[in-house]
Amino acid sequence: MSNNVSLWALFKNGIFGENPVFRLALSLCPAVAVTSGVKNGFLMGVAVLFVMTMTNVTVSLLRNFINPKVRIPSYVFITATWVTVIDQVMAAYQRAVYKEMGLYIMLIVAFAIILSRAEMFASKNKLLPSFVDGIGMGLGFLLALVLLGVFREFLGKGSLWGVHILNAKPLLIMIMPAGGFFAVGLMMGWLNWIDRKFFGGTGGGGGGHH
Amino acid sequence: MWQHVLTIFIASALINNFVFSRYLGLCIFFGVTKRMETAVGMSFTFTAVMLIQAVLNWIIYTYVMIPFHLGFLKIVIFIGTVAAFVQAADTIMKKVAPALYYKLGIYLALIVTNCIILAVPLINADENYTLMESMALGLGSGLGFSLALIIMASIREKLELADVPKSFQGLPISFVLTGLIALAFLGFSGMITL
Numbered sequence: 001m002s003n004n005v006s007l008w009a010l011f012k013n014g015i016f017g018e019n020p021v022f023r024l025a026l027s028l029c030p031a032v033a034v035t036s037g038v039k040n041g042f043l044m045g046v047a048v049l050f051v052m053t054m055t056n057v058t059v060s061l062l063r064n065f066i067n068p069k070v071r072i073p074s075y076v077f078i079t080a081t082w083v084t085v086i087d088q089v090m091a092a093y094q095r096a097v098y099k100e101m102g103l104y105i106m107l108i109v110a111f112a113i114i115l116s117r118a119e120m121f122a123s124k125n126k127l128l129p130s131f132v133d134g135i136g137m138g139l140g141f142l143l144a145l146v147l148l149g150v151f152r153e154f155l156g157k158g159s160l161w162g163v164h165i166l167n168a169k170p171l172l173i174m175i176m177p178a179g180g181f182f183a184v185g186l187m188m189g190w191l192n193w194i195d196r197k198f199f200g201g202t203g204g205g206g207g208g209h210h
Numbered sequence: 211m212w213q214h215v216l217t218i219f220i221a222s223a224l225i226n227n228f229v230f231s232r233y234l235g236l237c238i239f240f241g242v243t244k245r246m247e248t249a250v251g252m253s254f255t256f257t258a259v260m261l262i263q264a265v266l267n268w269i270i271y272t273y274v275m276i277p278f279h280l281g282f283l284k285i286v287i288f289i290g291t292v293a294a295f296v297q298a299a300d301t302i303m304k305k306v307a308p309a310l311y312y313k314l315g316i317y318l319a320l321i322v323t324n325c326i327i328l329a330v331p332l333i334n335a336d337e338n339y340t341l342m343e344s345m346a347l348g349l350g351s352g353l354g355f356s357l358a359l360i361i362m363a364s365i366r367e368k369l370e371l372a373d374v375p376k377s378f379q380g381l382p383i384s385f386v387l388t389g390l391i392a393l394a395f396l397g398f399s400g401m402i403t404l
Contacts, residue, residue: 028236028237028240029233029234029235029236029237029325030233032233032236033232033233033234073293076289076293077286077289077290080285080286080289080290081286083285084282084283084285084286087285088282102336103329103332103333103336106284106285106328106332107234107325107328107329107332109285109289109328110289110324110325110328111325112237173393176396177230177231177233177392177395177396178230178389178390178392178393178396179389180233180389181385181386181388181389181392182385182386182389184385185378185381185382185383185384185385185386185388185389186382186386188381188382188385189375189377189378189382189383190377192376192377192378192382193377196376196377
């Protein structure tokens with residue numbers, strides 16, 4: 001895994017092939033919770049991207065020092081450390097947003113996607129591939145959140161990133177709790193349809209993994 | 211005071227239901243609701259663990275973290291407590307109640323990295339709840355989560371027989387369904403004004 005081509009493939013895998021939200025269906029809680037607006041979705045995505053990359057890097061650097069018997073608790077504590085860092089940073093610089101979604105930032109620590117990448121990838125690979133894998137997966141997550149945010153904010157409030165575009169609120173329900181579930185469900189179904197129609201896939205995204 | 215405790219209990223079970231209005235525990239929610247039996251087993255385990263964690267972490271937060279100004283370490287400490295508790299419960303149950311262990315043991319393992327267990331002590335710490343209020347939140351959230359799991363499991367058993375479009379089979383249709391139940395739960399929101 002040392003040449004650029006496979007690094008690129010790794011990068012793309014996180015964004016398309018194994019997109020955490022739409023394909024692996026992991027870590028869905030924040031995907032529904034914070035995407036009522038583009039800005040919240042984006043900031044949450046950035047937080048996850050940071051934690052994901054740093055955890056992957058740390059685990060990869062320490063992989064020869066961690067006893068396999070205590071690896072899972074060690075990974076959890078590494079993740080918890082980086083989450084504390086981003087939690088404090090967000091609390092300091094993004095106060096308004098933090099008030100709304102502080103709980104979900106703290107709960108990044110319990111994300112299945114981060115632990116599973118540390119366990120399945122970073123603990124077995126060198127620094128550079130782990131770093132790229134973290135960025136790819138993190139960006140995949142970010143992209144999914146922004147996509148959902150655009151979809152929900154536009155339909156729910158007629159605005160994007162707080163800027164009004166339409167003078168109406170086409171579907172108010174989209175920014176309410178129920179709308180979040182509808183948005184994720186419809187988006188997943190739509191992506192499955194594209195996958196089956198144009199790429200000849202099985203369309204099994206989100207079909208029972210968890 | 212009792213009125214306030216009762217309010218927190220009902221609010222956390224119905225109005226701020228973890229699944230339908232706080233969107234927590236979705237992985238478990240979609241993972242175990244394919245069969246009624248697993249959903250019921252999971253409900254028992256989660257309610258018990260949430261109540262115990264609410265008490266345990268309240269004690270640690272009030273008597274250790276506040277006096278030593280360790281509030282900023284709450285994420286690390288709470289997840290440590292959850293992990294240690296689950297490991298201990300796992301070992302003790304295997305020795306003391308093997309029958310129960312084989313029924314519920316697999317669910318215990320899933321609990322460590324689960325956001326709803328961690329959310330209970332975090333919300334308690336943020337709101338500065340007393341012990342009784344923390345217990346009310348733990349129990350209420352646990353029962354609310356159980357209610358969600360059981361409703362969803364009963365619907366999904368029927369869904370097996372339905373003719374769902376191919377692209378929507380599996381998770382997508384479950385999400386749409388959850389949205390519909392969440393709409394119904396919206397009706398509770400006028401019940402109590404907090």
